[in-house]
Amino acid sequence: MTKARRTFRVLVADGFRAAPRPMAAAALTTLATALTQITYPVGIRTMVDALARRDVSAEIAGTATVAVLFTLSWTLMIVSAGRLTALTDEVSVWLSARIAALVNAVPGLEHFERPDYLTELERLEKRRPMLASGPRQALTLASVVVRTAGIAVLLATVYWPLALLPLAGLPPYLADKRSVALRERADAAVAEKRRLAGELFELAATAGPAKELRTYGLGPELRARHDRLSAAARRATVRAASAGALWSALGWFLYAAAFSGAIALIAVRAARGDASAGQVVLAVSLLRRAQLTVSQASNAIGQVVTTASAAQSLLWLEDHAAAQRSGGAPAPDRLENGITLEDVAFAYPGTGAPVLRGVNLTLPAGGTVALIGENGAGKSTLVKLLTGMYPPTSGRILLDGADLADVDPARWRARTSAAFQDFVPWHLRAGRAVGIGDLPRLDDEDALRTALDRAAAASVVDELPAGLDTPLGKSFHGGADLSGGQWQKLALGRAMMRDRPLLLVLDEPTASLDAPTEDALFRRYLDAARRTAAGSGAITILVSHRFSTVRMADLIVVVDGGRVVQAGDHATLLAEGGLYAELFELQARAYL
Ligand SMILES: Nc1ncnc2c1ncn2[C@@H]1O[C@H](COP(=O)(O)OP(=O)(O)OP(=O)(O)O)[C@@H](O)[C@H]1O
Numbered sequence: 396m397t398k399a400r401r402t403f404r405v406l407v408a409d410g411f412r413a414a415p416r417p418m419a420a421a422a423l424t425t426l427a428t429a430l431t432q433i434t435y436p437v438g439i440r441t442m443v444d445a446l447a448r449r450d451v452s453a454e455i456a457g458t459a460t461v462a463v464l465f466t467l468s469w470t471l472m473i474v475s476a477g478r479l480t481a482l483t484d485e486v487s488v489w490l491s492a493r494i495a496a497l498v499n500a501v502p503g504l505e506h507f508e509r510p511d512y513l514t515e516l517e518r519l520e521k522r523r524p525m526l527a528s529g530p531r532q533a534l535t536l537a538s539v540v541v542r543t544a545g546i547a548v549l550l551a552t553v554y555w556p557l558a559l560l561p562l563a564g565l566p567p568y569l570a571d572k573r574s575v576a577l578r579e580r581a582d583a584a585v586a587e588k589r590r591l592a593g594e595l596f597e598l599a600a601t602a603g604p605a606k607e608l609r610t611y612g613l614g615p616e617l618r619a620r621h622d623r624l625s626a627a628a629r630r631a632t633v634r635a636a637s638a639g640a641l642w643s644a645l646g647w648f649l650y651a652a653a654f655s656g657a658i659a660l661i662a663v664r665a666a667r668g669d670a671s672a673g674q675v676v677l678a679v680s681l682l683r684r685a686q687l688t689v690s691q692a693s694n695a696i697g698q699v700v701t702t703a704s705a706a707q708s709l710l711w712l713e714d715h716a717a718a719q720r721s722g723g724a725p726a727p728d729r730l731e732n733g734i735t736l737e738d739v740a741f742a743y744p745g746t747g748a749p750v751l752r753g754v755n756l757t758l759p760a761g762g763t764v765a766l767i768g769e770n771g772a773g774k775s776t777l778v779k780l781l782t783g784m785y786p787p788t789s790g791r792i793l794l795d796g797a798d799l800a801d802v803d804p805a806r807w808r809a810r811t812s813a814a815f816q817d818f819v820p821w822h823l824r825a826g827r828a829v830g831i832g833d834l835p836r837l838d839d840e841d842a843l844r845t846a847l848d849r850a851a852a853a854s855v856v857d858e859l860p861a862g863l864d865t866p867l868g869k870s871f872h873g874g875a876d877l878s879g880g881q882w883q884k885l886a887l888g889r890a891m892m893r894d895r896p897l898l899l900v901l902d903e904p905t906a907s908l909d910a911p912t913e914d915a916l917f918r919r920y921l922d923a924a925r926r927t928a929a930g931s932g933a934i935t936i937l938v939s940h941r942f943s944t945v946r947m948a949d950l951i952v953v954v955d956g957g958r959v960v961q962a963g964d965h966a967t968l969l970a971e972g973g974l975y976a977e978l979f980e981l982q983a984r985a986y987l
Pocket residue numbers: 508743746750768769770771772773774775776777
């Protein structure tokens with residue numbers, strides 16, 4: 396489908412998809428209003444000419460026509476305004492669901508991490524209300540076209556050159572289009588500044604960073620940066636708005652000149668006796684209406700042009716979601732041999748430098764694997780590749796020999812589970828904050844309890860006033876707030892919800908827990924994992940900086956500068972005397 400047809404689809408056809416009945420009702424009432432609005436001046440002409448001829452019956456007919464059409468046009472106008480508002484509401488709800496579905500249809504994280512994609516998503520979010528009113532604007536434009544055509548035909552019955560008057564609407568239309576383009580360009584140019592300013596505002600005004608802000612006295616610096624960015628963005632948009640206003644003024648000046656010329660032409664024809672009194676009244680009434688219609692046309696076209704350009708953000712998202720690989724092979728039911736990385740390299744999209752290079756590694760089925768390395772070594776990136784958030788830039792990841800690139804991302808995701816270091820403190824009821832780890836069993840209390848036990852998190856829920864039903868977080872009135880460690884235990888419980896994951900990732904999931912708790916938790920967890928892994932060959936990956944935990948893993952993988960520099964069990968790596976032994980000694984000495 397061409398771009399123009401797809402844009403038309405967003406503006407018109409989506410209205411019928413989102414809300415078929417409201418769209419049909421709005422279309423009918425809007426067009427009926429347009430027809431009655433332009434035809435009632437014909438009754439006025441009949442009235443005035445009948446008056447001049449002293450023809451009483453024609454005058455009664457003209458008056459009745461005016462009365463009926465006038466009353467109808469007002470009634471229909473009010474009904475159609477209501478219909479159009481209802482239509483916009485329905486399309487808005489439908490569109491929100493569609494955007495959310497499209498964003499979630501993209502299996503990877505690229506659109507959340509690349510600045511150019513973020514800008515496009517942000518523009519789409521900002522333009523959502525405008526897009527929701529697309530069908531309304533399209534109907535308004537259709538009504539304007541019908542009225543303009545009707546006015547041109549009726550003016551031609553008075554004196555044919557007057558039919559050309561609606562063409563005088565072109566200069567204001569073109570000027571408004573230019574004005575919109577100027578503002579759009581300025582908006583796109585300052586989008587990054589606005590986003591940064593928004594992030595700084597969040598930092599300065601939300602509870603999370605408040606402690607650090609006060610400790611380091613960062614408030615004034617953040618405010619100054621925020622003000623500088625906001626002012627620069629405002630200056631650019633105000634400049635564009637002023638230039639746009641000048642263009643609009645010029646367009647309307649040209650229209651006013653054409654309008655005055657048309658009035659003068661009718662006056663001259665009437666003075667010469669070439670037009671009846673009724674025709675003069677009809678022409679003047681139509682010219683007034685034409686003025687109104689042209690200004691509405693210019694607005695309606697301007698809005699449709701803006702919305703059509705906003706629709707490009709939605710089309711971009713549709714294309715981006717469609718370009719993602721979907722379908723593909725199912726994930727294996729169980730792992731026999733394990734997951735193998737073959738010469739894997741990876742660079743984040745939009746950045747040149749690889750953060751992983753030449754990674755060759757086998758994670759044995761049923762094993763527990765610990766990833767260790769210094770900050771920024773590439774551990775979390777490796778995890779993102781294994782969970783299918785990103786494909787490798789080169790090299791392959793094989794599940795029992797089958798390329799992960801050929802497996803349907805959603806089906807692979809359904810067989811993985813994870814607790815991340817930057818877990819989400821879901822503000823839900825406690826049971827649900829855990830249950831969303833396996834949506835089909837969201838309210839399955841037995842499954843919830845088992846998951847909480849596996850994560851050693853049962854006590855967190857038991858201490859809550861209403862147990863699993865306790866609302867969590869400050870979003871709820873009276874919601875229970877938890878400590879960092881308690882939130883983290885619930886996140887672990889969430890990761891334990893899936894019964895038969897093939898890959899379970901625990902990416903520094905215990906950073907908020909004290910060392911003995913982490914140690915006890917992992918002993919207990921790894922025992923259970925080894926037992927269940929016997930059935931499915933599941934692999935557990937643990938990212939941690941604590942060697943007391945790491946040493947329990949079957950395989951320890953040492954990552955340094957994006958490369959795997961060592962792999963083996965604790966005793967082997969210690970005997971090798973490389974980076975692992977060095978880091979281990981360092982930490983052991985710190986505890987002495
Ligand atoms: N979304 C991203 N876009 C660009 N670069 C990124 C992104 N995420 C991470 N990086 C870079 O990739 C490198 C590896 O980061 P990664 O988070 O994988 O390290 P890590 O070993 O998990 O570190 P830590 O122990 O601090 O969590 C770092 O240099 C980091 O700056």
